[in-house]
Amino acid sequence: MFYDLLNFLGSLHPLVVHLPIGFVLLTMIFEFFADSKSIIQNRMISLGWLFTFISSLIASLFGWFLGDSGYYFESQIDIHRWSGILFVVICFLVWVYKSFNLPTNTFLSRFRNIIVITLLTVTGHYGGSMTHGEDYLTENLPEIIKEKLGVDYEEISTISSRSIDSLFVYEDLIHPFLEDKCMACHNDENTSGGLNMTVFELLVKGGENETGITKGNIYKSSIFSRVVMSQRNEKFMPPTGIPLSFDQTKILEWWIEEGAKLEQPITSFREDAKIQKLLLHLYEVDIREKPFLETLVLEDLSENDLIYLENENFEFRFLSNKNAVLDLKFMGENITKENLKSLDKIKEHVVWLSIIDSKLSDDEMAYLPNLKNLTRLKIQKNFITNKGVAFIEGLDNLSELNLYGTRITDASFEVFSKMKGLKKLFLWKTRVTKKGVAQFTAQYPNIEVMVGY
Amino acid sequence: MNCNHDHSGKNYSRRDFLTKTSLGLGALSLGSLMSPTDAYGNSNFLNLLDSNKQKLPHFAPKAKRVIYLFQSGAPSQLDLFDYKPKLNEMFGQEVPKSIIGEQRLTGMSAGQNSFPMAGSLFNFKQHGNSGAWMSDLMPHTAKIVDELCFIKSMHTDAINHDPAMTLIQTGSQLPGRPSIGSWLSYGLGSDNKNLPEFVVLITKGETGQPLYSKLWGNGFLPSEHQGVQFRAGKDAVLYLENPPGVSANVREEQLKYLNKLQQIQHADIGDPEILARMSQYEMAFRMQTSVPEVMDLSDEPEYIFDLYGKDSKTPGTFAANCLMARKLAEKDVKFIQLYHQGWDMHGTLPKSIRNKSREVDQATAGLIKDLKQRGLLEDTLVVWGGEFGRTNYSQGLLKPDDYGRDHHPRCFTIFMAGAGIKKGITLGATDEFGYNITERPVHVHDFQATLMHLLGIDHEKLTFKFQGRRYRLTDVSGNVVNEILS
Numbered sequence: 001m002f003y004d005l006l007n008f009l010g011s012l013h014p015l016v017v018h019l020p021i022g023f024v025l026l027t028m029i030f031e032f033f034a035d036s037k038s039i040i041q042n043r044m045i046s047l048g049w050l051f052t053f054i055s056s057l058i059a060s061l062f063g064w065f066l067g068d069s070g071y072y073f074e075s076q077i078d079i080h081r082w083s084g085i086l087f088v089v090i091c092f093l094v095w096v097y098k099s100f101n102l103p104t105n106t107f108l109s110r111f112r113n114i115i116v117i118t119l120l121t122v123t124g125h126y127g128g129s130m131t132h133g134e135d136y137l138t139e140n141l142p143e144i145i146k147e148k149l150g151v152d153y154e155e156i157s158t159i160s161s162r163s164i165d166s167l168f169v170y171e172d173l174i175h176p177f178l179e180d181k182c183m184a185c186h187n188d189e190n191t192s193g194g195l196n197m198t199v200f201e202l203l204v205k206g207g208e209n210e211t212g213i214t215k216g217n218i219y220k221s222s223i224f225s226r227v228v229m230s231q232r233n234e235k236f237m238p239p240t241g242i243p244l245s246f247d248q249t250k251i252l253e254w255w256i257e258e259g260a261k262l263e264q265p266i267t268s269f270r271e272d273a274k275i276q277k278l279l280l281h282l283y284e285v286d287i288r289e290k291p292f293l294e295t296l297v298l299e300d301l302s303e304n305d306l307i308y309l310e311n312e313n314f315e316f317r318f319l320s321n322k323n324a325v326l327d328l329k330f331m332g333e334n335i336t337k338e339n340l341k342s343l344d345k346i347k348e349h350v351v352w353l354s355i356i357d358s359k360l361s362d363d364e365m366a367y368l369p370n371l372k373n374l375t376r377l378k379i380q381k382n383f384i385t386n387k388g389v390a391f392i393e394g395l396d397n398l399s400e401l402n403l404y405g406t407r408i409t410d411a412s413f414e415v416f417s418k419m420k421g422l423k424k425l426f427l428w429k430t431r432v433t434k435k436g437v438a439q440f441t442a443q444y445p446n447i448e449v450m451v452g453y
Numbered sequence: 454m455n456c457n458h459d460h461s462g463k464n465y466s467r468r469d470f471l472t473k474t475s476l477g478l479g480a481l482s483l484g485s486l487m488s489p490t491d492a493y494g495n496s497n498f499l500n501l502l503d504s505n506k507q508k509l510p511h512f513a514p515k516a517k518r519v520i521y522l523f524q525s526g527a528p529s530q531l532d533l534f535d536y537k538p539k540l541n542e543m544f545g546q547e548v549p550k551s552i553i554g555e556q557r558l559t560g561m562s563a564g565q566n567s568f569p570m571a572g573s574l575f576n577f578k579q580h581g582n583s584g585a586w587m588s589d590l591m592p593h594t595a596k597i598v599d600e601l602c603f604i605k606s607m608h609t610d611a612i613n614h615d616p617a618m619t620l621i622q623t624g625s626q627l628p629g630r631p632s633i634g635s636w637l638s639y640g641l642g643s644d645n646k647n648l649p650e651f652v653v654l655i656t657k658g659e660t661g662q663p664l665y666s667k668l669w670g671n672g673f674l675p676s677e678h679q680g681v682q683f684r685a686g687k688d689a690v691l692y693l694e695n696p697p698g699v700s701a702n703v704r705e706e707q708l709k710y711l712n713k714l715q716q717i718q719h720a721d722i723g724d725p726e727i728l729a730r731m732s733q734y735e736m737a738f739r740m741q742t743s744v745p746e747v748m749d750l751s752d753e754p755e756y757i758f759d760l761y762g763k764d765s766k767t768p769g770t771f772a773a774n775c776l777m778a779r780k781l782a783e784k785d786v787k788f789i790q791l792y793h794q795g796w797d798m799h800g801t802l803p804k805s806i807r808n809k810s811r812e813v814d815q816a817t818a819g820l821i822k823d824l825k826q827r828g829l830l831e832d833t834l835v836v837w838g839g840e841f842g843r844t845n846y847s848q849g850l851l852k853p854d855d856y857g858r859d860h861h862p863r864c865f866t867i868f869m870a871g872a873g874i875k876k877g878i879t880l881g882a883t884d885e886f887g888y889n890i891t892e893r894p895v896h897v898h899d900f901q902a903t904l905m906h907l908l909g910i911d912h913e914k915l916t917f918k919f920q921g922r923r924y925r926l927t928d929v930s931g932n933v934v935n936e937i938l939s
Contacts, residue, residue: 376832
């Protein structure tokens with residue numbers, strides 16, 4: 001009962017607090033224009049400071065109650081609390097000074113007023129930050145000014161800049177919002193309802209009457225059920241302030257259903273397209289599996305490298321704007337060893353390569369195994385036999401190989417079977433037999449073999 | 454027409470100066486005041502203003518080229534792909550009022566007293582492992598449905614041919630915007646130095662809705678990006694041959710000097726169209742040898758002609774153009790646009806559609822098979838479709854064996870195959886009357902966004918500034934249809 005009353009008075013703090021602000025500003029304006037010799041006017045000013053003192057005393061008392069209610073972090077309140085009390089003290093001193101009618105110095109009193117206003121601003125700012133959030137003032141600034149100020153309050157940036165393999169669901173996604181919304185009241189010192197959320201084990205254990213988290217069951221996890229129930233229900237959490245967002249509850253739900261593991265990596269979301277989208281939207285974290293060529297880490301190519309390539313009759317095209325992966329195509333009719341040697345400089349950069357109908361011979365195939373990152377190789381319509389194909393056995397990243405119009409036979413299937421990444425094989429107009437193809441596809445059903453219609 | 458360049462030969466026009474000083478320098482100085490280390494502002498905001506700074510491709514492309522088999526006049530989806538047994542069940546009954554609602558109809562059928570539902574006269578069957586529905590009008594294509602991806606929920610804004618074609622080809626119903634192929638040419642540049650990036654092939658001798666060159670025009674983009682029409686017959690590209698009495702050497706000499714003169718002029722007035730013209734002259738010179746080579750089908754073996762159908766031996770037919778398209782794809786032409794007219798069947802549809810389907814069926818299937826066996830389907834996107842659909846009710850008198858269908862922008866079917874597209878799937882659905890979309894609507898702009906995406910372009914980032922604002926193919930809309938991407 002008594003605490004309820006205190007809490008009620010505490011909740012009046014944001015209301016009452018504006019009264020002393022009004023008083024003190026009015027008094028200062030009055031003082032500025034007042035005739036310092038007029039006794040009546042001086043008494044009015046002194047009265048103004050008295051009102052300020054009394055109202056600020058009440059406001060700070062209420063504020064103390066509010067601070068004790070446990071909805072705010074001690075660290076958040078500190079500056080606001082003590083600067084507020086300092087303000088009350090100063091008002092009291094000024095009033096005492098004024099009421100004794102001691103001589104005043106215009107310069108000193110103006111200096112004093114500036115200090116009081118500064119104090120008021122500081123107190124007000126920290127108070128406002130607690131109720132409205134820290135980005136209240138800046139969030140509506142024009143984008144360009146924000147950028148220049150370096151204002152970016154969203155936590156997005158810190159997460160999205162990290163490698164997704166190092167992120168954990170609880171630590172990086174859930175803990176931050178629980179800390180923001182819940183841990184002011186549920187911490188080591190202040191365990192409302194017997195719940196301490198700062199320690200993971202205690203969070204799982206829960207409070208006095210309810211289990212915090214039942215792994216795999218959101219209905220028996222009060223951490224979840226309390227934040228999604230009707231907001232009118234008195235058990236709804238958090239009791240004040242902005243509730244958890246839909247996306248946050250979704251992440252919480254997914255994590256609990258997956259077993260609420262502390263060490264659940266964020267990449268395990270990969271199975272769930274909805275959560276993927278949500279992460280992308282909310283945190284700019286793209287956890288979708290990247291195509292091979294985007295995972296490559298390559299040095300940039302110089303202009304000279306590219307001119308050199310063109311001189312060797314290769315036409316190039318970049319396949320990404322993030323790294324210098326190349327799609328190369330030989331433009332001439334007769335490729336030479338010199339042409340192929342030129343690829344050595346950029347061997348890691350070539351992921352697609354076309355040498356079509358260019359008299360590529362078996363011996364020249366020996367230059368291709370260096371191109372470890374090849375995923376697509378088009379060497380159709382050349383005089384290649386099994387001997388040449390044997391060279392490229394070790395190209396593990398190769399997924400598409402076009403050999404149509406070459407002279408390979410069934411013997412090459414043994415080579416193909418060793419290529420780990422192979423998915424598509426084009427063997428139209430070669431000397432492979434239907435039987436050979438059938439045997440191969442029976443053994444490697446994941447490799448699509450095209451032999452024409 | 455294009456006045457974005459500066460005529461004075463100076464680096465800044467008055468407009469540029471004002472823009473850059475107010476937005477650019479102003480913002481820069483503000484930036485340097487606030488964070489002096491970042492004086493040249495790595496500002497994303499400013500970068501966004503300049504699409505040239507966004508390097509292309511925006512992400513790894515799946516497709517390197519596109520073959521677009523455009524069926525002008527709007528093929529009837531209800532007789533080819535979108536099976537609606539309900540229409541046969543209720544043959545001749547009025548379309549329920551609740552289905553049409555307040556939707557607009559064309560002036561051709563809006564005045565009809567009756568809107569009798571016309572079920573298709575053709576037999577539908579499910580085909581392939583994917584179980585895709587197709588009528589018996591296109592038996593060859595039905596055999597390769599497992600390679601195809603059908604979108605049954607396409608819809609468009611326009612209700613008449615010209616605006617609808619202009620919309621699907623250029624992104625706007627109003628003429629004057631660059632065609633899809635022009636955007637790709639502008640964004641991705643050339644893979645082939647001897648042929649244009651954007652080639653247009655039109656079936657010869659067809660009648661029907663007219664095709665205007667605006668459909669493959671460059672709009673406000675530099676004119677070297679316009680589509681080049683290859684014709685069947687003696688001169689594939691008009692006026693490409695040297696005039697009588699002018700030898701190749703003389704021509705080369707002539708072009709060299711012309712080039713010098715033009716360079717002087719460009720240095721003087723800086724009009725980018727001068728550069729465009731220079732590059733076109735040079736391209737034309739190279740095309741004098743490359744075009745006859747690519748147009749020559751005499752090297753093709755008999756079984757290839759068999760694959761595309763017997764029409765393919767007659768130059769200028771759809772089949773011959775399909776075969777040509779494959780040859781151009783082999784030469785890495787980026788965008789190969791075919792047009793086949795005559796699908797606009799307001800009356801006697803059953804008779805007309807039989808002929809029309811026969812003209813395109815085997816060639817379409819043949820092209821896809823031929824691309825596949827050569828490995829070209831891995832990096833070539835094939836699109837087949839018209840500009841809108843056709844109504845479920847009969848335009849004119851409905852007879853048991855005859856009906857016509859009016860324009861229907863609410864739903865139509867297209868199919869795609871090849872690079873980056875899932876095989877053997879059907880996306881979207883229409884209601885049981887085949888009138889409205891019930892599942893996953895795909896707007897023309899969504900289709901265009903998806904096409905760009907497959908080529909490695911973010912459709913929102915490839916822009917061109919014209920008359921004071923930035924334009925893009927999809928202008929202000931369009932979402933990539935992720936469901937069909939493999």
